[in-house]
Amino acid sequence: MSNVKFYQPEHQVPLEMHKVRVVQKLTLLPVEERLRAIQDAGNNTFLLQNKDIYMDMLTDSGVNGMTDLQVAAMMQADDSYAGSETFNRVKAAVKEVFGTDNVLPAHQGRACENILAEAYVKPGMVTIMNFHFTTTKAHITRLGGEVIEVVNKKGLLPQSDDPFKGDFDLDLLRATIEQYGPEKVAFVRIEAGTNLIGGQPVSLENMLAVADICHDYGVRSVLDASLLQDNVYFMKTREAQCKFMTTKEIYHLLAAKCDIVYFSARKLGFSRGGIITSVNPKFTNEMMEYVPLYEGFLTYGGMEVRSMEAMAQGLYESLDMEYINQGPEFIAYLVKELDDYGVPVIKPAGGLGAHLNCSEFVPKMPHNKYPAAAVGAALYIAGGIRGMERGTVSEQREPDGTERYAELELQRLAVPRRVFTLSQIKYCADRVKWVWDNRNIIGGLKWTYEPSVLRFFFGRMKEIGHWQEDLATKFREDFGDSL
Ligand SMILES: Cc1ncc(COP(=O)(O)O)c(C=O)c1O
Numbered sequence: 001m002s003n004v005k006f007y008q009p010e011h012q013v014p015l016e017m018h019k020v021r022v023v024q025k026l027t028l029l030p031v032e033e034r035l036r037a038i039q040d041a042g043n044n045t046f047l048l049q050n051k052d053i054y055m056d057m058l059t060d061s062g063v064n065g066m067t068d069l070q071v072a073a074m075m076q077a078d079d080s081y082a083g084s085e086t087f088n089r090v091k092a093a094v095k096e097v098f099g100t101d102n103v104l105p106a107h108q109g110r111a112c113e114n115i116l117a118e119a120y121v122k123p124g125m126v127t128i129m130n131f132h133f134t135t136t137k138a139h140i141t142r143l144g145g146e147v148i149e150v151v152n153k154k155g156l157l158p159q160s161d162d163p164f165k166g167d168f169d170l171d172l173l174r175a176t177i178e179q180y181g182p183e184k185v186a187f188v189r190i191e192a193g194t195n196l197i198g199g200q201p202v203s204l205e206n207m208l209a210v211a212d213i214c215h216d217y218g219v220r221s222v223l224d225a226s227l228l229q230d231n232v233y234f235m236k237t238r239e240a241q242c243k244f245m246t247t248k249e250i251y252h253l254l255a256a257k258c259d260i261v262y263f264s265a266r267k268l269g270f271s272r273g274g275i276i277t278s279v280n281p282k283f284t285n286e287m288m289e290y291v292p293l294y295e296g297f298l299t300y301g302g303m304e305v306r307s308m309e310a311m312a313q314g315l316y317e318s319l320d321m322e323y324i325n326q327g328p329e330f331i332a333y334l335v336k337e338l339d340d341y342g343v344p345v346i347k348p349a350g351g352l353g354a355h356l357n358c359s360e361f362v363p364k365m366p367h368n369k370y371p372a373a374a375v376g377a378a379l380y381i382a383g384g385i386r387g388m389e390r391g392t393v394s395e396q397r398e399p400d401g402t403e404r405y406a407e408l409e410l411q412r413l414a415v416p417r418r419v420f421t422l423s424q425i426k427y428c429a430d431r432v433k434w435v436w437d438n439r440n441i442i443g444g445l446k447w448t449y450e451p452s453v454l455r456f457f458f459g460r461m462k463e464i465g466h467w468q469e470d471l472a473t474k475f476r477e478d479f480g481d482s483l
Pocket of ligand 1: 061108109110111133135191195224226227264265266273274
């Protein structure tokens with residue numbers, strides 16, 4: 001995207017500064033087959049087959065469009081178990097982007113989280129963060145640790161004009177550290193582009209303040225930079241002090257202030273893999289032994305060399321505003337269309353994707369009928385669009401087996417970077433509008449198979465009643481012989 005003004009302002013749309021040269025054929029099944037596919041998948045969009053999907057908006061993870069330079073870089077991969085030149089290129093890219101010299105590789109973001117948790121979380125310890133992410137929390141609780149969230153109250157308001165809803169409540173952070181005592185805090189984790197509350201950013205000012213507080217109390221500060229690219233876009237466009245900073249200056253400042261930075265390169269770096277990095281070798285030394293144990297040797301960490309080359313090039317691209325603004329600007333466009341249609345959607349638009357607020361979409365449906373999953377199933381039936389449940393299904397039950405109801409019941413429509421065209425985004429908005437207009441048909445779901453850990457990945461559910469057949473019938477009535 002670039003700051004290109006259209007002659008007719010009413011026709012202004014986000015304008016890409018790249019072109020598409022490799023395409024992938026898509027299919028859109030008839031509605032009857034979509035109905036069958038979602039039921040065969042146990043109403044879990046993770047269990048759908050890609051061949052049955054028209055718009056895959058499940059995630060932005062590992063599905064971003066690669067550049068010609070990334071594909072070219074993959075050809076020069078140096079495939080050796082130890083000491084590969086490919087790893088040196090990754091290290092050089094991390095140095096350029098974050099200014100750090102100490103780099104540990106891992107196969108993806110959650111593998112970095114596993115290493116962090118193994119190194120620092122002991123039973124009875126707490127970790128404090130603006131908001132949890134599913135895999136982060138699972139690794140911490142698995143080791144007997146607890147996750148405490150101190151996101152500012154504004155972060156949980158679905159409709160707001162606050163530019164930085166991911167910000168920490170700094171007073172609550174201080175009070176929580178004092179309540180448990182710094183020695184019981186394994187680390188404080190700052191999640192850039194806070195995923196589960198709608199891809200909402202954290203301001204630079206707030207991140208730096210968190211790092212300072214950690215420093216004052218002698219507590220480790222950890223930056224989860226997986227969604228930092230989108231977050232940096234919002235810093236530059238919404239935060240006065242960042243307007244004239246380069247993207248690189250922002251990344252470097254954060255890495256200098258936080259003890260440890262880690263990220264999923266499935267997001268940051270438009271590729272695959274994961275990285276833990278720090279200015280101070282003390283931290284990487286403390287975690288180093290876990291890399292060969294869980295991942296692979298220190299110069300590949302379970303990653304495939306071609307992906308590492310793509311990551312190195314992708315990291316350089318994550319400094320380029322003409323690339324990093326594409327995702328947030330397409331998402332803003334989608335959110336505006338939905339909002340104009342009256343669809344309840346999380347505002348302001350964040351990174352990662354648009355988030356339907358399902359508590360308002362189907363307001364009478366209680367948490368234990370899983371409104372966000374039900375809306376997701378309805379949207380697949382309506383348009384072959386696959387989103388992701390980010391509500392109660394994505395929570396873990398309490399140790400005593402009771403349901404933990406999500407603060408926000410969201411259906412996330414991720415917008416992978418550099419992948420969709422604007423006409424596809426408009427199609428998505430159109431189908432969501434149809435589901436919204438027919439929301440009274442949508443009913444709840446019940447478990448037929450509920451795994452005890454990360455149940456949203458492979459759990460299976462069934463409609464309560466026969467609302468899904470009714471929805472498909474209504475689609476036929478409204479759309480005739482259209483797909
Ligand atoms: C903020 C954040 N942290 C960590 C992860 C885990 O990364 P990965 O999917 O590469 O394991 C994700 C993935 O979505 C994420 O959004």
